[in-house]
Structure formats: C-alpha cells, structure tokens
Amino acid sequence: MTEPYKYGQNTDVFDIQKDDLPRNTPESSELNTYYDTDERLDKVYKLETTFILPSTDISDIKVMEDGMIVIADFQRSSLVVCDKKGEQLRRIGVTNGWRPFRLDVVDYSDVVVSLPERNEVMQVDIRRNDIKKHIVTGCRNVSYHEGEMFVQSNEKINVIAMNGVLKDTITPPNFYPIYYHVSETGDVLCTARGKNDLICINRHGVVQYTAHAPRILFPYGITTDSKGNTLVVSAGSSNVHAFSPDGRHAWLIAKLPVNLEFPTICFYTNSQSIIIGDKDQVFIYK
Template identity: 25%
Template sequence: MATNEIALFCDVCQTRDLNKSAEGYCHQCEEALCRECRDHHKISKLLKSHQTISIEKYRKLPSFIKEIKHNCEEHDCFLEFYCKSHDSLCCKLCLISGHKKCNDTIFIDNYLTPSSGHSSAALDNIERVLKDLESNICSAIKDRNRNLTELREQKPVIAEQIKEKREEINTLLDHLEGELLEKASAMETEYCRKIEVVIEKLEDEKKKVDEIQKDIESVKMSASNLQIFIGTKAFEKNISTNEINVQMLYNNGSFNNLVMECTLNDNLGGLIREIKTFGDMKVDNREKHVSFSWKSDKSAQIFKPMSRTKSIGNLCVRLVRKIDIGQNCFSGCAMSEDGNMFFLPLYQNKLLRYDPNGEFRSESSISSLKSSIGYDLAVVDSKTVAVSSGGNFPQEICLIDMDSAETHKEFEIDDWCHGLSYHNGSFIFCTYDNGIKMIDRSHGNLTNVRNLSNAPKMVDGTYVTSNENGIFHSNWHDDSVVCYDFHGQVQWKFYNSLVRKPYGITLDSYSNIYVAGSESNNIVVISPDGKQPKELIGASDGLLDPRAIYFDKTKNLLLVANYSGGAFLFDVYNI
C-alpha cells in the first residue's frame, strides 16, 4: 500500500522500476495508480467493479482509515464478512475454516448499503450523535458563561450592600469591611476559575467533536465500505469517550448554578461593641440551569459503549495486569485520575502507592500517631483520598494528598469508622455499634452528623458506597447487600448464595453494584434494582478472599485486592 504523503508514485509502475506520479487510488487493490494504469484498471474485466478515488481525496482520509487492510493476511482474500461472536473480520475462506458454527456473521456490504443505496448509512447515526453532543456542549458553554457573568455582577451588588450598612456605623468597622470584601473577591476568583476550567474542558471536547465531524465527512466521500465499517468502530469509541467526559461533568456537579450570597451580621443595627465580624460569604451550589438532550438513536450503532439499558449479563472483564504486592491483610484500595493505585493494609498505619504499570512507588504513614489505624479508602476528588481509622484510636477520617502522599487534614468523628464512602460533600461510614452515619464535610467536626435510619446497629468491618441514587451497604454478618435512600428507607435487599461474606463494594457509572465475596472468592455484579446477579470474576482468575475493590468510572477499570495479598486490574466492557 502506498503511504508516502509527499510524493505518491504509481505502485504498478514501480514494480517495473518506473516512477510515475499517481493520480488515483484503488482501495480494493490497495494501490496508487497513474493515469494510464487507472484507465487500464477501469476497463479490466476483473477490476472494473473496483471504485477508485483521486489522490487528493485519498490524502484527506484520516490516517487510521488509510492503514486499514482490505485483504486477509492468512488467505490473501478480500475481507467481506464480520463475525460478531469473535469480533473479527473474515474472508470467505475464513468463514469456511474457522467460523462454520458462528451464527452471527454479517456481509459488510449489506450492512453498509441498505435498500436506499446510501453507502455511508453506518456513519449517519454517528453524525447525529455528534450533532447532539455539539448542541449539548454549546448549551453548557452558554450556561457557564451566563453563570460567570452572573457571579461577576453579584460582587458589586454585595459590595454596595456592605457599603450601605458600613455607613450606619463608625470607622471601627473599616478593617472588618475590608476583610469581607477580600473574602468576596477571593471567592469570586476561586469559583469563577472553577467555571472557566469547566468551560475550557467543554471547549476542548467541542474541538474533538469538530475534528471527528471533519473526518466523517472525508470518510463519507472517499472511504471504502470496509474502511467505513472499521472506521465506524473507531469513531464510536472516540465519541463515547467525548460523551462520557461531558456527561461526567454534568453528573459531578460542574454545571450546578453557583450564586454568591452575603449574610450580614444581625447585630450591626446597634450592638457595635459586640460585633466581631462584618458578615460572611458563601456560594450557593444550586440546581443546574442546563439540561442535555439526545435525539439520536444510539441503539442503531453496531459497536456500543456501556449502556444503562444493557443487561449485566453482557458485562465481561479482561485482565489488564496483576500487581504483585509483597504484603497482606489488604482492606482498602483506590485509583487516582492518572492511574496510580493505592492499597491500604489493615490497621498498619500506612498507605502503599503503585504506578499505572503496577510498579511500587512509595509507602507513607497515615497518621503521625503510632496507632494501628487504617481500614478503608474513599476518593474525595482528583487530588485527595480519605482513610477511615477502623476500630482503633484515634477515631478519625484522614485526608491524604494523592500526589505527595501526605496527610493534610484529620476529621475527629468520635466513633469507630470502618467502611467509608464520599459523595456530594458528605462522608458516609460504618461504625462498630452505632450503625451507618453521615457527616457533612463542610460543617467541620462533629456537626451535622446523623444516623441512617433502618440500618442495623452492628456494622463493624462492613463496607458502604453511594451515588446520587442511594447508599449501598455490604454486610458480611448476614451475607446481605442492602440499598437505602438518603432518608434511610430500604429500597431493596439482596441475598444470594452466589456471594458469601460480602466485603468491599463499589459502583460503576450506571449504578451496577460490584461486591467482593471473601468466602465465595469472587466478584459479583448486581443490577441497580437488586434483582439480577452475575459472577464476573472467580477463584479461577486468582481471587482468594478478596476484600478491597474500586471501580474507575472514567476508564471502566476494576481494581481488586485479595486480603492475603496480590491485586488485579480488570477492564470491564459490554459484549
């Protein structure tokens, strides 16, 4: 196949030691052709059905499209079929030799050229998805710019409000006024920057969408059916990544409407001598003003990303790597955005960090106090992981920087803290004999703590996870998995001999629940309604008393650690 983009010569002539500039290209033959060879190509009885394109159009095709081979490497025959069972292209000899029993094979031309004769039908739905994605991104950018303007307009209003109140009292409040204005400016800068970061991410996704659209237009005009077929898979993978990135911004609260408010001190009217502050500043994280709309038919895609409507029966895993850890008694694990893996040995006051390739990087202490602490890990944000102390003193939750591995904050919680989850600004944790508790991180220590009603009292050593749909508790005491709403009402209970002594629990982006069965030596996935279980990974995959488990929702990766040592990283996908 000719690939020289600067000076493309006729491949046929070069076999005769002649260098003639190519004017056309044949996808089926995978050859560049000069004018004379192109004319012969058109009238040849065997080749006249081949479709050639100009060199200019060939150059505009995406590089990965041009690299697609049309002939079977084993039989040197034209690749005309696709086997869904084996996810592979086949020639007619492949069908005879290796796919006799496969019932799910398709003829590529029939798939790509329906009765309407539209050769680029496979790309039409991708373009509709891209159009939806572009529309949603534009709406989100418009909304973020609106909120940005709104925030900036609110600051002078607040400043005037402060000034009017300030004129009613004496000059002793000058310093307090300045402090409050400085706080307003700092908050404006901080939250405006957060919105700008979201806008930058959205604009980056829009650029990716624009690039894909250009590539699709080129493919529609100039690619072969096979190239369109294979290219469709690549386009859908890229679009799925774009879509997940934008949807995750939507789900993680990046589009929540931020409103600055100033609360003035009620004592300003007369009790000047008792006033210690001029007021306070806060940002009200309100509901989104923007919503997403998807008009395209994603079910029409031949290759699909993980879908909410897909049965867990279609979930599969493949081993990415095994991580050899020279220690044991692991009770917690987590992953950072850049792929670093963290493992927590039970009650050993240390946190182990491994790089994305599974190589050991560092070991750090959780607390400066030489106590036997450390039970579970919960990711707080892109830079922070939280550690629960377990059943030993001090009774606290530690926040650790994932880059430096240093503990930068400790929450005293006045209770034992075992299984730990973090969602929407709140810690949710299992205690020794006080049930499941929730604490709002923004309110500081020991304030706004409440118990989850209807949860059992004795939940020592158990695990919990959460998302916007509810709280999920795995209880090894009675082999149960229970889903609660945030008011403590039981939504469903799961008991099944498939999972025995459930410990670690985690969720994917579609509310599927993954549970580590320590006694059954497996990982079982449960449908969001608690009705459908499936063993995803078992003892034959190397699991032996698995306890710690973590799902990376951005990459669809599942991290599992055996209690006795050894960890595994799996890629989770739909078939």
C-alpha cells in the same frame, strides 16, 4: 458558628471473621432477584493483570482519576500508592496510632481515611504526602459523596460535612455493615455481618432492597460502575457479581483464580476496569 460534633469512644470491632456469616439462602421475604448466568459474555470481565505488593496487607483499595491505586494497609500503618502495574510504589505513614482501615477518594489528589484506633477520619493529599486535617469521630468504614463523609460508628452511620459537622445519622435496621459504598443517588450499598446479601438503604435508614445471587458466599467489598450497577466481590465464593441499580437483576462478571480473605473492590471509569485487592495481591479485570 456550628462546632464540629465529637463522638464518644469507638467500641467497634473491625476484625470480622468468616464464621460470623451463615451459609444459607435468603429469606422468602427478601427481594426476588433474577439471576443471569455467566453465559452472558457481554457482561463478563477478563483478568488483565495481577501483581503482588511486597510487605502489604490490603484492608481497602481505591483508584484515583489518573489511574493511581491507593491502598489502606492497616497492619503496617500506612497508605500505599502504586500504578496499575504495581510500580512507582511508595508509602505514606505516620506513627502514634496512624493505622488506616478504609478510604475513599475526594478529588484528583485527596482521600479520606478511617483510623479506627484513633477514632478519627483523616484527609490526605497523596500527591504531596500531606495530611490536611483530622476529624474526631468514632469510625470503621468511611465513604465520600458530594462533600459529605458517611462514617460508621458502631451500628450507626454518621453523615458528616468535611468541616466535621454532623448532618445526619443513619441507623441500619437489623444488620451490622461490614463494608459499604455510597452510590451516585446517595443510597448506601452494604454488605452485612451474618448475611450473604447486598442491602441498599437510603439516607433515612429505610431498606430500598435486599438482593441475593446463588453464587455469592461471604460478600465483602462493594463499588459501582459507570452504568450505576453495583459490583460485589465475595470472599467465600471468590467471584464478583453485578447487580442492576434496582437490585432486581444479578449476573456473575468475574471469577478470581485464588481463594480470597477480605477482598475490596473499586471501578476505574477511564478504562472500564475493576480493581480488586486482597492480602498482598491486586487483580485488574477488564
């Protein structure tokens, strides 16, 4: 039987600063993305509700099939679970270095959570408050796709089966991911340190496209909607852009009413809404 792969000490730095990113336009060699203005009202989301979660610092946000929101709170060493009104609030937490940074949904009850300070990924049943297992792997970001976890270890992304067996290693060419999301096709959609772009790479690390929109500044969180469009929330410009699946078209879909710091985003298919978390605030657009 193949043994789970154990990685070395994680030396990743996960406190990215805004000063790490340039304030320039994309290089001429990048994909020429056609930018549609926000006058296309059929593609613009409106703010439906917003709420504050007391004593919470959101480092990642996801939504379950039933609409329950799950939040990684790195600063307070816990997972936070609430409904779309910010109610039914509860926390799942453990001591001894249990500080969740990123998370992703596995199924109707389970999430996977990255624990950078412990070099582990943890699988948690949020309905039963049950920690199922730990997988030893240096990690920062984690994304789940069809029975595999895409786990960032320094500059590389390791593809790991749920039993901990290493299946592939992806080396992003000439950029360092600060956040990524695995699309339905298995491509890895990234925002990157030092770049105001959306970068799509395949499982072999080959760039499929690099896309940019003029109103993007410090892009951070990424998700996809039910049509396969990529949604990117930007901290420096406090807005959300959608990119077509091939990266050739972009349009502004939401403007946030506050300045953002390190925003993350998810899409809830049942209500066709986007959910954004930043600091202690949650914004829901529909």
